[in-house]
Amino acid sequence: MGLRTFVGGVHPAPSKGRTGDSPVVTAPLPQKVVIPLAQGGAPCDPLVKVGDKVQVGQKIGESQAFVSAPVHASISGNVTAIEPVACPNGRTSLAVVIESDGNDIWLNTTGGSSLDAMSPADIKGLVREAGLVGMGGAMFPTHVKISPPPGKSFDAVIINGAECEPYLTCDQRLLVEETESIVLGLKAWLKVTGAKKGYIGIEDNKREAIAAIKAAVTEEKDIEVVPLMTKFPQGSEKQLIASILGREVPSGGLPVDAGALVQNVGTTYALSQAITAGKPLVERVVTVTGTPLKKPLNIRTRIGTLFSDLLSFCELDGEIGKLISGGPMMGIAQTRADVPVLKGTSGILVLSPQEARPLPERACIRCGRCVDACPIGLIPTLLDQYCRHEMWEQATQGHVADCIECGSCAYVCPSKRHLVPALRLGKAEVMAQRRRKK
Amino acid sequence: MADKNILLSEGELLVSSSPHIRAEETVDWLMWQVVIALLPAAISSVYFFGFRSLFLMVLGVATAVLTEAAVEKALGKEITIKDGSAAVTGLLLAFNVPANAPWWLVVLGAIFAIAVVKQTFGGLGYNFVNPALTARAFLLAAWPQYLAGNFPLPLDTITGATPLAILDGTAAGTLPSYLDLFLGNVGGVLGETSALALLVGGLYLIWQKVIDWRTPVAFIGTVAVLSWAFGGNGGLFTGDPLYHVLAGGLMLGAFFMATDYVTSPVTPKGRLGFGVGCGIITVLIRLWGGYPEGVSYSILLMNLLVPFLERWTVPRVYGTKSAQA
Amino acid sequence: MKKLWNIFFNGIINENPTLRLVIGMCAPLAVTTTVANGFWMGVAVIFVLTASNILISALRKIVPDQIRIPIFVVVIATFTTVADLSLKAIQPDIHAKLGVFVPLIVVNCIILARAEAFASKNNVLDSAVDGMGMAIGFTLALILLATIREVLGNGTWWGIRVLPAGFEPAIVMILPPGAFVCLGYLLGGLNLLTGKTGEN
Numbered sequence: 029m030g031l032r033t034f035v036g037g038v039h040p041a042p043s044k045g046r047t048g049d050s051p052v053v054t055a056p057l058p059q060k061v062v063i064p065l066a067q068g069g070a071p072c073d074p075l076v077k078v079g080d081k082v083q084v085g086q087k088i089g090e091s092q093a094f095v096s097a098p099v100h101a102s103i104s105g106n107v108t109a110i111e112p113v114a115c116p117n118g119r120t121s122l123a124v125v126i127e128s129d130g131n132d133i134w135l136n137t138t139g140g141s142s143l144d145a146m147s148p149a150d151i152k153g154l155v156r157e158a159g160l161v162g163m164g165g166a167m168f169p170t171h172v173k174i175s176p177p178p179g180k181s182f183d184a185v186i187i188n189g190a191e192c193e194p195y196l197t198c199d200q201r202l203l204v205e206e207t208e209s210i211v212l213g214l215k216a217w218l219k220v221t222g223a224k225k226g227y228i229g230i231e232d233n234k235r236e237a238i239a240a241i242k243a244a245v246t247e248e249k250d251i252e253v254v255p256l257m258t259k260f261p262q263g264s265e266k267q268l269i270a271s272i273l274g275r276e277v278p279s280g281g282l283p284v285d286a287g288a289l290v291q292n293v294g295t296t297y298a299l300s301q302a303i304t305a306g307k308p309l310v311e312r313v314v315t316v317t318g319t320p321l322k323k324p325l326n327i328r329t330r331i332g333t334l335f336s337d338l339l340s341f342c343e344l345d346g347e348i349g350k351l352i353s354g355g356p357m358m359g360i361a362q363t364r365a366d367v368p369v370l371k372g373t374s375g376i377l378v379l380s381p382q383e384a385r386p387l388p389e390r391a392c393i394r395c396g397r398c399v400d401a402c403p404i405g406l407i408p409t410l411l412d413q414y415c416r417h418e419m420w421e422q423a424t425q426g427h428v429a430d431c432i433e434c435g436s437c438a439y440v441c442p443s444k445r446h447l448v449p450a451l452r453l454g455k456a457e458v459m460a461q462r463r464r465k466k
Numbered sequence: 467m468a469d470k471n472i473l474l475s476e477g478e479l480l481v482s483s484s485p486h487i488r489a490e491e492t493v494d495w496l497m498w499q500v501v502i503a504l505l506p507a508a509i510s511s512v513y514f515f516g517f518r519s520l521f522l523m524v525l526g527v528a529t530a531v532l533t534e535a536a537v538e539k540a541l542g543k544e545i546t547i548k549d550g551s552a553a554v555t556g557l558l559l560a561f562n563v564p565a566n567a568p569w570w571l572v573v574l575g576a577i578f579a580i581a582v583v584k585q586t587f588g589g590l591g592y593n594f595v596n597p598a599l600t601a602r603a604f605l606l607a608a609w610p611q612y613l614a615g616n617f618p619l620p621l622d623t624i625t626g627a628t629p630l631a632i633l634d635g636t637a638a639g640t641l642p643s644y645l646d647l648f649l650g651n652v653g654g655v656l657g658e659t660s661a662l663a664l665l666v667g668g669l670y671l672i673w674q675k676v677i678d679w680r681t682p683v684a685f686i687g688t689v690a691v692l693s694w695a696f697g698g699n700g701g702l703f704t705g706d707p708l709y710h711v712l713a714g715g716l717m718l719g720a721f722f723m724a725t726d727y728v729t730s731p732v733t734p735k736g737r738l739g740f741g742v743g744c745g746i747i748t749v750l751i752r753l754w755g756g757y758p759e760g761v762s763y764s765i766l767l768m769n770l771l772v773p774f775l776e777r778w779t780v781p782r783v784y785g786t787k788s789a790q791a
Numbered sequence: 792m793k794k795l796w797n798i799f800f801n802g803i804i805n806e807n808p809t810l811r812l813v814i815g816m817c818a819p820l821a822v823t824t825t826v827a828n829g830f831w832m833g834v835a836v837i838f839v840l841t842a843s844n845i846l847i848s849a850l851r852k853i854v855p856d857q858i859r860i861p862i863f864v865v866v867i868a869t870f871t872t873v874a875d876l877s878l879k880a881i882q883p884d885i886h887a888k889l890g891v892f893v894p895l896i897v898v899n900c901i902i903l904a905r906a907e908a909f910a911s912k913n914n915v916l917d918s919a920v921d922g923m924g925m926a927i928g929f930t931l932a933l934i935l936l937a938t939i940r941e942v943l944g945n946g947t948w949w950g951i952r953v954l955p956a957g958f959e960p961a962i963v964m965i966l967p968p969g970a971f972v973c974l975g976y977l978l979g980g981l982n983l984l985t986g987k988t989g990e991n
Contacts, residue, residue, distance in 0.1 A: 035784075040487055194487065266784060279785035350480045361481040377486075384480050390493055390549075391591035396678070396732035397491075405781040409732060427783045435485030442491045443591075449483040574961075582972065586979075607968060608961035 031232055033257035034267040036403035038436045040194050040260055040357065042233060046324045047197045047317050049236075052205060054328045055341055059128050061102050061332030062113055062368040065089040066121035068161035069096035069169045074124060080107045083135040085308050087159075088124050097159045097169040102310040102330035105129040116335070116353035116367040117167075118360055123368070126332070140306040143216055151220040151303070158302035159309045159371070163294035164188065164263070165354055167372035170295055174220055176284045182221040183287040186272055187214050187296055189230040189237060190256055190263030193355025196375040198313040199293035201326045203230065203237035206297055207244045209304075213296035214251060216303060221289055226251045227272050231258040260357055261434040265290045267403050279430050294374070314338065314369055318378030320346035329369055335376055336365040349384030352377040357435045390443040398437035398447065404430050408437035408447050415454030420461065428454040429462070493590075496727075497550030499676045503667035504557055504722065510650050510660035514620035515565035519656050522572050523560040529576035530556025537585040551590045555579050558598035561657025561718060562762070563605070564617040566625065571612055575601040595769040596729045599762045614757070617653040628653045629713040634758040647712040658715040668721030677725040680737040681744075685720040686711055688745025696753055716748065719761035729769040735779035736772070743768045743775075795920050802924030808901040809932035810981045815901040818892050819933055820970045826949045829937035831885045833930025835874040835893055837923065840902050842870045844910040844922030851911045863906045864897065871896045901929060932977070939973050940964045 065072040065088075072089030076082060082101040089099040101124075109125040146154070152171055160170035176182060187210065191199040203210060214226045228245075230238050232255040245251045254272050256262050266277050268290055275286040283290055294312055301307045310331055317324035322343035329338060335351065352359040353373055369376075398408040406427055414423040431451045438447040511519045534552035538545050547553075559575050579601035584593045606613045619626045627637030629652050642652045650660025657664075671677045690707040697705025710716070724730060724744050731740050744764045751760025768775075806812055809819050818836075822828045843866050847854075854862050875893045879886045886893065896902065905925055910918040941947055944964030946954040954960075963969045 038489070040489070270784070276785045279783060281785065348479060350482075350486060352486055356487040357485045359484055359486065361479070361484075361486065363479055363481055365479075379486060381480075384486070386480070386482060387488060391589065393493055393496075393551075393591045393727045394730075394732050395496065395727040396734070396737070399732050399781065400734065402781075404784040406783065407732060407776075407780060410776075426780075427786070430783055430785065433484070439485050439487065440489050440491070442489075442493045442496055444488055444492070446483065448485065452483070568959075586975075604963055604968075607963035607966060609959060610962065 031255055031257040032271045033259055033262065034270045034403055036401055036405070036436065037259040037261065037267070038401045038439050039258070040439060042258065043194045043356075044197050044200070044233075047195075047315055047326055048200060048234075050201075050325060052198075052201050052313050052326045052328050055330075055333065055338065057103060057128060057130070057132055058330060058333045058337055060108075060334070061126050061128075061330055062123045062334065063088065063099055063102060063126065063332040064113060064115050064121035064123040064368065064370065065099060066115075066119065067097065067099055067159075067331075067371050068167040069093065069172070071121060072096060072099055074110050074122070076101075076107050076110075076124060078107050078110060081105070081129075082107060082126060083133045085135040085310055087308075095169055095172050097156065097161050097171070098308075099124075099331075100159055100308040100310050101126055102332050103128045104131055104133040114364065114367055116360060116362055116370060116373060117165075123332075140304050143212060143219065143303055146216075146219075146303065148220045148222070151216055151299075154302050155220070155299065157308065158298065160295055160298055160302070161309070161371050162292055163298065163312060163372055163374065164292040165358070165372045165374060167370065170291075170299075174217070174289060176221075180284045181287070182223040182284060182289045183225070184273055184289070185214065185217045185221060185223045185226045186268055186288055186290045187217075187226070187228040187293060188263050188265070188268055188290050189228055189234070189241075189293050190268060191234070191293075192231060192258075192260045192262040192264075193357055193359075193375070194260075195317050195377050196315045196355045197317075198315045198326050198374055200234050200237050202293050202297050202313055203228075203234070204240050206300075207240045209297050209300040210241070210293060211244050211248070211251070212303070213291075213298075213300040216299055217289060217291055217296065218250065223289065224250065227254050228252070229254045229256050229262075229268055229272050231256050231262055233258040260436060260439075261403055261432070264403065264432055264434055266432065279427065309371055312369070312371065312373070314373055315375040316342045316378075317375070319380050319383065320344055320348055320378045331371055332368045334366050334368055335362070338369070338376060339365060339378065344378070347381050348378050349381035350379040352379065357439065358433065387444040389445055392443055392445060395442060397440040397442065401436040401440045403434060403436060404432060406431060408451065409445075411454060412445060412447050412450045415450040415457075418457075420454070420457055423454045424458050424461075429458045431455050493551075494549045496676055497554055499671065499674055500554050500722070501550055501557065503671045503676075504554070504561070504657070506663035506666045507561065507657045507660055507718070508557070510663040511561070511656045514650055514659065515618060515656060519565050522563060522565070522567065522569065522656065523557060525569055526560030526572045526576050527553050527556035529573045530559065530580050533577045533580040534585070537581050538589070541585070543589065546590065549590065552580055552584075555584070555597045558657070558722060559601050562598065562602040562655050562715075563613065564655050566618045567612050571605060571609060575605045578604050591728055593728055594772070595766055596723055596726050599723055599766050599769075602762055603766060613655075617655065619653045620651050620659070626653050628758065629709075630752065631758040633709065633713065634752070637758075641709075644708060644712065647709070652713070655715070658718045661712045661717045664717035664721055668717070671721065671725070677721070678734065678737050680734060681725045681730060681741040682720040684738050684741025685724055685744045685748075686716060688742045689716055689748055692745065692749040693752070696749065710749075710752065714752075714759045715761040719744070719748075719765055723762070724765050724768070729772065731772050731775045731779065733776055733779040733781060735781075736775040739775050739779060740768055740772070743771065795917070798917055798920045799924040802921065802926070803928040803931065804985070806925075807928040807932060807981070808904075808925055809929055809936075810977055812901075813978065814904060815899045815929070816974075817895065818899065819929075819936060820967065820974065822889055822892050823933055823937035823940055823970060824944070824965045825888075825941050825947075826934055826937040827885060828888055829933035830930070830949075831878065831882055832889055832892065833926070833933050835878055836896060836899070836901070836929055837926035838874050838877075839867065839870045839896050840905060840926040840929075841919055841922040842873075843867045843902060844905055844918040845915055846870075847906045847910040848913060848915045848918035854911070859911065860903075860907075863903060863911075867902050867906070868897045901925060936970070936973055936977060939977075940969055944969060 070093035072091045083104045086101045105128040113123040156171040161167040269288045277286045322345040351362040530552045579597035583597040583600045627639045631637035632639045693710035694705045694707035747764035748760045
């Protein structure tokens with residue numbers, strides 16, 4: 029039987045060997061955390077001031093805006109500063125800096141409950157209170173995502189266990205180690221959305237994860253485990269929906285227009301933690317890997333821990349060429365190592381100077397590889413020319429706004445053209461023009 | 467976490483846009499793969515036509531590479547001879563002349579291909595027609611006495627008609643057997659005669675994913691079907707498709723010239739249409755045109771249609787009903 | 792005097808009708824297979840352009856604006872007929888080779904363009920010099936193009952063999968494709984020499 033998949037895509041080397049089989053370890057408690065107040069949607073207003081004592085799980089930022097998730101203290105101690113900091117997603121945000129008191133005192137919150145005892149409205153409330161956001165990187169507030177616009181509804185929930193980014197293994201480890209929690213989380217998504225069927229899509233190179241989940245859901249007739257072809261960007265929302273449901277999200281639309289809710293493994297785990305233990309989102313699993321690290325690991329770490337702390341923990345041994353937040357295909361190169369782990373930081377990848385050396389850009393030889401690779405069906409090489417020459421009308425007609433910036437085109441390009449920045453520029457311009465017209 | 471010495475200051479880290487990893491294929495690798503794939507045909511050419519064939523091939527490659535370097539130097543551009551594209555052009559050009567062609571024909575052809583067809587329009591990636599084929603067309607128009615008419619027969623010093631010319635009725639002679647056609651034991655230009663060697667090279671390129679199977683399959687398939695349908699003297703469907711496929715420059719053209727990246731469509735359906743179009747024009751010229759062979763002109767004509775093919779064959783965009791307008 | 796020189800040279804280099812303005816291209820492409828053809832074609836144009844510029848300039852004050860084009864054409868046609876018949880008398884062979892291209896000077900846009908753009912707005916002397924300059928520029932371009940094509944395509948210049956007998960002429964150069972390739976490089980070359988390459 030052929031594995032389910034989508035059209036296009038590329039096959040980068042998975043490079044997951046060094047961390048794929050190593051169990052999640054818990055990092056020592058950091059001495060200091062930096063918790064940005066803008067982590068998903070509108071930035072929060074600080075609820076604490078310098079000098080305040082805080083406990084783990086205490087809400088330290090909240091916003092009145094609907095599209096915003098609150099943030100919580102991830103260690104106990106004193107607030108020493110509230111100042112703007114650089115975030116690994118390229119933005120600058122006001123952040124609460126907490127110095128640890130070393131005691132790790134948890135705020136006694138709701139204390140936990142059971143899924144059966146909760147109504148869909150309870151769950152939705154909990155999702156917001158716990159500060160859940162999309163933990164794959166985008167950090168879109170989850171309570172917004174599970175609230176369909178009027179007239180629309182979800183009929184399927186997909187847990188995104190594809191983890192198609194090379195190097196990253198945090199979701200894979202959660203699926204293996206926290207199988208029960210993930211299944212519980214999926215049931216909660218089904219309950220809150222009223223969807224009939226739940227799917228867990230996992231790339232077929234993660235055999236252990238597939239076996240673990242399959243064993244856990246043998247009794248569940250509403251939940252199906254779907255092994256997927258190992259191909260990038262299998263874990264992109266649009267591609268996952270096409271692979272599993274055979275539906276497409278309309279151009280310019282949202283997944284809800286295809287009746288599908290896609291949730292990250294990490295977010296699902298965080299939801300089950302919130303339900304059973306009453307824990308808000310204060311920690312996550314981060315894959316810290318790369319050739320300059322002696323001990324690459326999947327680390328359970330507190331939100332706000334500095335990248336540099338985690339790199340020391342993994343015994344950095346060698347020069348860093350490039351420091352990336354996220355995976356190598358879509359991650360963001362960092363200018364500095366003292367940036368904090370955010371709720372959406374799935375990985376920290378260190379490339380050696382040799383691996384990171386910039387490749388000279390050559391003229392396009394029109395080989396057509398980017399056209400074959402594009403999962404959206406665009407013609408990246410033409411869009412590249414349009415965007416570089418500011419031919420916005422042609423770029424719009426070429427659907428540049430549908431680009432998901434997955435980088436497949438640039439990955440396969442033999443001329444090593446910088447297709448992604450060019451298309452990103454075009455996308456931004458076309459979107460801006462669209463807004464001006466409205 | 468004792469040591470904090472890895473706190474890097476700004477500027478020490480390399481920052482660039484994603485993706486941070488790239489596939490190993492480079493332009494250089496692709497072009498040298500084509501050179502490798504052309505070697506079987508080159509070897510068979512030396513076997514059948516002798517060492518003069520080797521001399522002409524070396525001359526073609528050397529002239530093309532030197533011309534590329536000279537033009538780029540004169541224009542103050544980066545010298546790109548090691549990407550192999552000039553070598554491919556020079557070799558393909560030599561493949562397109564007969565073994566008894568004068569040496570200067572190859573030299574002038576290679577200079578024309580690189581200096582006029584390729585570099586004038588901006589170098590690799592910008593030429594809109596195939597350099598080697600355009601140079602061949604130029605040579606044919608300039609010195610027809612060397613490129614039309616009788617070609618040296620293999621393993622021999624006499625010249626004779628090409629199989630297609632005999633088939634066409636423009637030359638007298640007996641048609642060689644299928645086996646001779648397949649192995650390359652027939653008259654013709656250097657690189658086109660051995661269907662076997664070209665097939666080996668072509669399949670190697672498809673296996674290495676250097677070229678798309680669509681173009682050669684559509685090209686050869688169209689020629690086979692149309693020559694079967696219209697190529698016979700006894701009415702419809704009495705033609706000899708196998709003969710038409712094995713004879714002449716079809717194998718060389720379909721695997722190595724019509725698949726030239728720069729001058730063929732970037733869309734998969736466009737490549738299919740490109741192959742079909744080449745096939746139709748080839749058969750038109752072979753059966754009803756003034757020349758016995760039409761592969762090179764068919765590819766050149768289709769080269770000109772590439773922008774239209776690309777416009778007509780845009781892929782369907784995810785989340786939309788049909789192809790974009 | 793300097794002004795007249797400027798007008799004269801304007802047509803030869805800066806606004807050379809063939810190599811710079813790229814107008815009236817049918818004759819340059821068609822008749823430049825030999826230098827002799829190009830030269831006599833140029834002579835015919837020099838006569839027609841200069842004479843029609845003079846006459847149109849002289850008439851410019853009395854020509855009603857609405858019907859100026861028909862009047863220009865009548866003037867040009869008159870001189871073209873004179874040129875055609877004279878050429879037939881002086882050089883019957885060349886006239887036979889040039890064929891339709893001499894009568895076609897009537898509709899050559901260089902001549903109408905100069906009448907409209909220059910002669911109808913300037914005095915007789917300036918117009919005469921402008922017509923002469925333009926036509927000489929045209930003639931020089933034709934001779935240049937024909938020189939390259941005849942030498943490479945036939946090995947001769949004005950019928951005289953200039954390349955050794957061993958040279959095998961590239962027939963393509965005296966075929967239409969040769970004209971286009973040659974013209975393209977001449978246009979590019981002039982731009983290169985006068986530094987007008989790149990973004991304008």
